[in-house]
Amino acid sequence: MTTAIIYATTHGTTEKVALRMQHLLGDQNSLMINLKNIKNVDLKQYDKIIIGGSIHAGMLQKSVKGFINKNKDELLQKPLGLFICGMNVPEYQAQIERAFPESLRKHAKSVKVAGGEFLFDKMNLFQKIIVRKISGIKESVSKIDDKKIEEFIKEFND
Numbered sequence: 001m002t003t004a005i006i007y008a009t010t011h012g013t014t015e016k017v018a019l020r021m022q023h024l025l026g027d028q029n030s031l032m033i034n035l036k037n038i039k040n041v042d043l044k045q046y047d048k049i050i051i052g053g054s055i056h057a058g059m060l061q062k063s064v065k066g067f068i069n070k071n072k073d074e075l076l077q078k079p080l081g082l083f084i085c086g087m088n089v090p091e092y093q094a095q096i097e098r099a100f101p102e103s104l105r106k107h108a109k110s111v112k113v114a115g116g117e118f119l120f121d122k123m124n125l126f127q128k129i130i131v132r133k134i135s136g137i138k139e140s141v142s143k144i145d146d147k148k149i150e151e152f153i154k155e156f157n158d
């Protein structure tokens with residue numbers, strides 16, 4: 001059984017989470033697909049699909065949204081897992097609901113927020129100002145939720 005982990009990442013955190021998932025799945029059974037590099041994914045090649053992205057200003061990346069819209073019918077035919085990375089804990093549920101269509105959330109074996117990071121060395125000036133103003137956080141911080149990642153893979157494998 002081959003799993004495709006299809007994702008977009010702005011500062012690398014979603015990619016880190018995807019790698020941890022790949023490790024838990026078993027490296028030989030899964031393949032990472034960064035939507036920045038590969039635009040046309042042939043889903044027929046994969047038995048199971050994981051889709052992930054991160055939230056910026058309340059929204060999931062456009063590349064992930066576009067991929068989902070284009071492939072929705074096929075995604076409904078396969079075992080599916082959906083995750084986002086984000087730092088605004090009170091908004092997690094609303095952001096998940098905005099990120100993925102209800103039909104896919106209901107179909108998915110697991111839907112989770114895997115935590116996130118603020119990486120100031122990777123932000124441009126505008127991003128630094130926004131993050132400082134909205135979150136009050138001024139230094140890089142990692143809140144990747146390994147427990148949620150483990151739960152996600154457990155549910156996905158069930």
Ligand SMILES: Cc1cc2nc3c(=O)[nH]c(=O)nc-3n(C[C@H](O)[C@H](O)[C@H](O)COP(=O)(O)O)c2cc1C
Nearest residue numbers: 009010011012013014054057058086087088116117
């Ligand atoms: C400019 C900016 C805006 C952000 N807006 C949100 C937000 O609205 N909600 C949220 O939960 N996290 C927000 N975050 C946190 C990101 O989701 C977090 O940094 C995530 O780990 C990024 O993952 P990535 O590097 O894979 O893109 C924001 C981060 C930045 C830099």
